[in-house]
Amino acid sequence: DTGVSQDPRHKITKRGQNVTFRCDPISEHNRLYWYRQTLGQGPEFLTYFQNEAQLEKSRLLSDRFSAERPKGSFSTLEIQRTEQGDSAMYLCASGREGEFTEQFFGPGTRLTVL
Amino acid sequence: QKEVEQNSGPLSVPEGAIASLNCTYSDRGSQSFFWYRQYSGKSPELIMFIYSNGDKEDGRFTAQLNKASQYVSLLIRDSQPSDSATYLCASPGGKLIFGQGTELSVKP
Numbered sequence: 001d002t003g004v005s006q007d008p009r010h011k012i013t014k015r016g017q018n019v020t021f022r023c024d025p026i027s028e029h030n031r032l033y034w035y036r037q038t039l040g041q042g043p044e045f046l047t048y049f050q051n052e053a054q055l056e057k058s059r060l061l062s063d064r065f066s067a068e069r070p071k072g073s074f075s076t077l078e079i080q081r082t083e084q085g086d087s088a089m090y091l092c093a094s095g096r097e098g099e100f101t102e103q104f105f106g107p108g109t110r111l112t113v114l
Numbered sequence: 115q116k117e118v119e120q121n122s123g124p125l126s127v128p129e130g131a132i133a134s135l136n137c138t139y140s141d142r143g144s145q146s147f148f149w150y151r152q153y154s155g156k157s158p159e160l161i162m163f164i165y166s167n168g169d170k171e172d173g174r175f176t177a178q179l180n181k182a183s184q185y186v187s188l189l190i191r192d193s194q195p196s197d198s199a200t201y202l203c204a205s206p207g208g209k210l211i212f213g214q215g216t217e218l219s220v221k222p
Contacts, residue, residue, distance in 0.1 A: 033210075040214070040215075041214050041215070042118075042202050042212030042213050042215045043158065043210070043212050044212070045210065045211065048208065048209055055208070091157055099206060099208060100145075100146050100207075101206075102148070103160075103210060105157035105158050106157060107156070107157055
């Protein structure tokens with residue numbers, strides 16, 4: 001399978017704990033995106049990378065969120081001191097460089113904060 | 115800040131009918147739009163993209179973009195129960211700006 005993969009698929013944590021998610025993009029894609037989706041809403045942009053450089057970060061993203069893509073391949077998204085409002089599906093997508101190129105989504109990581 | 119608005123539905127149509135899904139946007143500079151389909155519990159998948167004013171047809175799907183009215187739509191002809199899903203319009207430009215999605219239900 002050469003699609004976008006995410007790990008874990010599900011994460012249940014207690015409020016205040018830190019969590020880290022991993023995304024492995026399609027290998028030839030140099031752009032990697034993170035989105036968050038809550039029930040009944042469309043995906044909301046969080047941040048994106050071109051190779052290892054983080055090019056944009058949503059103003060809605062608090063300081064508790066950090067993302068890395070150290071070698072321009074896989075990426076991690078960390079949430080520190082989780083809150084119940086962080087419960088959502090975290091989607092990773094990858095694509096080729098360009099304004100209007102398709103983004104291919106992974107299966108997502110569903111986070112539940114108790 | 116770009117905004118994309120959709121009627122969240124649900125939209126229910128009988129099998130074989132035409133389903134019409136609509137989206138409005140705030141940024142007059144938007145040149146193109148994507149339509150993604152998302153089945154329940156799954157991730158979005160691209161089904162159509164439109165880069166210019168007018169219509170684009172692909173099988174049973176037709177996307178329409180009207181830049182003057184800042185309106186984009188997706189028509190699904192001969193709707194099938196397998197088309198039941200949430201349809202998301204998205205404005206590209208690096209990141210995607212999504213509408214909230216319209217849930218479509220096709221009844222046999």
